[in-house]
Amino acid sequence: MKINELLKSGHITVSCEIFPPKKGIGLTHAREVVQEIAALNPAFVSVTYGVGGTNCDNSVELAAEVEKTGVPALSHLTCVSANKEEVRAVARRFAENGVENILALRGDIPQDGTFPGEGQYRHACELIADLKAMGDFCIGGACYPEGHVESASKAEDLQHLKEKADAGCDFFTSQMFFDNDLFYNFLYRALSVGIRVPILAGIMPVTNAKQIKRSVELSGTYLPQRFVSLVDRFGDNPAAMKQAGIAYATEQIIDLISNGVEHIHIYTMNKPEIAAQIFSNLSDIIADYAD
Numbered sequence: 001m002k003i004n005e006l007l008k009s010g011h012i013t014v015s016c017e018i019f020p021p022k023k024g025i026g027l028t029h030a031r032e033v034v035q036e037i038a039a040l041n042p043a044f045v046s047v048t049y050g051v052g053g054t055n056c057d058n059s060v061e062l063a064a065e066v067e068k069t070g071v072p073a074l075s076h077l078t079c080v081s082a083n084k085e086e087v088r089a090v091a092r093r094f095a096e097n098g099v100e101n102i103l104a105l106r107g108d109i110p111q112d113g114t115f116p117g118e119g120q121y122r123h124a125c126e127l128i129a130d131l132k133a134m135g136d137f138c139i140g141g142a143c144y145p146e147g148h149v150e151s152a153s154k155a156e157d158l159q160h161l162k163e164k165a166d167a168g169c170d171f172f173t174s175q176m177f178f179d180n181d182l183f184y185n186f187l188y189r190a191l192s193v194g195i196r197v198p199i200l201a202g203i204m205p206v207t208n209a210k211q212i213k214r215s216v217e218l219s220g221t222y223l224p225q226r227f228v229s230l231v232d233r234f235g236d237n238p239a240a241m242k243q244a245g246i247a248y249a250t251e252q253i254i255d256l257i258s259n260g261v262e263h264i265h266i267y268t269m270n271k272p273e274i275a276a277q278i279f280s281n282l283s284d285i286i287a288d289y290a291d
């Protein structure tokens with residue numbers, strides 16, 4: 001099923017992200033993760049694409065596993081480490097495995113100075129336009145409520161986001177954020193430049209203090225004092241940190257839904273038990289809005 005159709009249903013949607021194992025590592029555990037996440041009945045499950053596409057085979061296989069459960073898969077696809085024909089070939093493999101939805105990404109630029117090489121897409125908007133032209137995919141793109149790290153300003157980043165929408169992007173999924181006000185501000189600014197497609201709020205339940213330090217270093221995500229205090233207080237106690245992280249994510253989602261945000265995407269980090277707890281915390285809220 002195409003995700004743009006799901007997003008039009010007028011219902012609240014909660015979807016999940018998982019990642020494939022690295023190249024050479026078997027899919028046994030990842031398959032179990034798929035089964036457990038699918039059992040939560042998410043709107044769809046996205047499957048990430050490894051940096052440089054090195055575990056591309058695992059991404060294709062895992063997306064196919066998701067499709068087999070009856071839950072639509074959203075396959076991430078980056079273009080930074082391959083030429084256009086190679087990227088199109090991966091898209092065709094997704095299609096052959098029943099995948100109708102692709103999150104079209106540029107990917108992080110390798111430090112070795114090889115990008116952009118001959119015959120490569122330079123920006124995600126070029127990939128989006130090409131995948132649209134290939135046929136029948138529903139295409140998503142990434143967005144950054146706090147601006148992408150390479151952008152000189154949020155305004156410039158937003159102009160490039162508009163180019164992705166104009167290239168045929170059907171929806172956007174946001175980078176994680178921990179301060180909902182930043183997301184509301186972003187939605188307002190996106191509307192003001194004419195972006196009308198749905199924007200899914202990316203929520204990361206932080207259940208491990210080390211994990212958040214690493215992610216924030218890479219993305220520059222703002223951490224509100226309320227969140228910093230929580231990590232300071234519970235970071236050394238894994239069980240307490242897990243409980244507090246799930247509570248924080250749940251509260252963020254409830255606030256988003258209360259304020260009219262309809263689509264939530266949970267970065268599960270391949271931890272179905274954490275996703276399950278959040279779905280359980282939201283069960284009546286989601287059911288209420290689905291009626």
Ligand code: FAD
Binds near residue numbers: 049107123143156175
């Ligand atoms: P782009 O949209 O091309 O933007 C990258 C930068 O270039 C931005 O600063 C933008 O403002 C600028 N730009 C865009 N168009 C133009 C233009 N025409 N002219 C000049 N500048 C321009 N990475 C992975 O490796 N695998 C994944 O599975 C993955 N999944 C992700 C999922 C989500 C929801 C998000 C938010 C990110 C994900 N990433 C993933 C990370 C992503 O690959 C990086 O953030 C990457 O640096 C940018 O990719 P993009 O598609 O946003 O690029």
